[in-house]
Amino acid sequence: MRFSANLGFLWTDRPLPDAIRAAAAAGFDAVECHWPYDTPAPDVARALAETGLPMLGLNTRRGAPGENGLLALKGREEEARAAIDEALAYAAQIGAGCVHAMAGFATGPEAEATFLANLRYAADAAAPQGITILIEPLNHYDAPGYFLTTTTQAARLIDSLGAPNLKLMFDCYHVQIMEGDLTRRLERMLPKIGHIQFASVPDRGPPDTGEVNFTHVFATIERLGWTGPLGAEYRPTAHTDDSLGWLTTLR
Numbered sequence: 001m002r003f004s005a006n007l008g009f010l011w012t013d014r015p016l017p018d019a020i021r022a023a024a025a026a027g028f029d030a031v032e033c034h035w036p037y038d039t040p041a042p043d044v045a046r047a048l049a050e051t052g053l054p055m056l057g058l059n060t061r062r063g064a065p066g067e068n069g070l071l072a073l074k075g076r077e078e079e080a081r082a083a084i085d086e087a088l089a090y091a092a093q094i095g096a097g098c099v100h101a102m103a104g105f106a107t108g109p110e111a112e113a114t115f116l117a118n119l120r121y122a123a124d125a126a127a128p129q130g131i132t133i134l135i136e137p138l139n140h141y142d143a144p145g146y147f148l149t150t151t152t153q154a155a156r157l158i159d160s161l162g163a164p165n166l167k168l169m170f171d172c173y174h175v176q177i178m179e180g181d182l183t184r185r186l187e188r189m190l191p192k193i194g195h196i197q198f199a200s201v202p203d204r205g206p207p208d209t210g211e212v213n214f215t216h217v218f219a220t221i222e223r224l225g226w227t228g229p230l231g232a233e234y235r236p237t238a239h240t241d242d243s244l245g246w247l248t249t250l251r
């Protein structure tokens, strides 16, 4: 099993290039981040080259304070597409393979039509760069009012767009809270999945705590033939370096 350190949550006490170095020193196989835009891309690229770790993905900007993405917001298409362009340009500079296209707080048919149109734009713009666009259902405790909440909804959108580079971000933490049935859902969704993340439920801590048996979940993912690094997107209760026991016990 290979693991990716999500630097939106891990080693947040240091600048992104140093967080990449810390992830390498701790034995991670890859890194991923949320919103790297305050850090010059060449600094990130240098840390990646130095450590040999790939950056798997990053997110589109969330928008104004209190917002959580722009792609499903009717009337905000220009900003949404600027956020997509910005994310793709940054991803290209650091060799990231995925961009998580964040939908935002919205509901209803207009939001869906807007999201689909912006996803079409994103998938078309990403394809020549070999980049995958990810959409991620978020749970209704952490992100109440977020447009995308279930893998069933995401699968319907992915099917209706029919773009080969539009995939599902399967975050076991959100999926367990909203839908459960993780094993069967992973089996069913596998062809649509572009990246997998995890954290304990309900606390969003390391995976060796909480209600989900990640020994079983990781074995399932391996049995299904998934070979990509799994994204450790949890909040350490103490310092990140003191939260990594699972990396040896669950590997």
Ligand SMILES: O=C(O)C(=O)[C@@H](O)CO
Pocket (backbone or CB within 6 Å): 034, 059, 100, 136, 138, 171, 174, 197, 233
């Ligand atoms: O919250 C998550 O889960 C994520 O993966 C973020 O990228 C989006 O908020």
Ligand SMILES: [Mg+2]
Pocket (backbone or CB within 6 Å): 136, 171, 197, 233
């Ligand atoms: Mg996630």
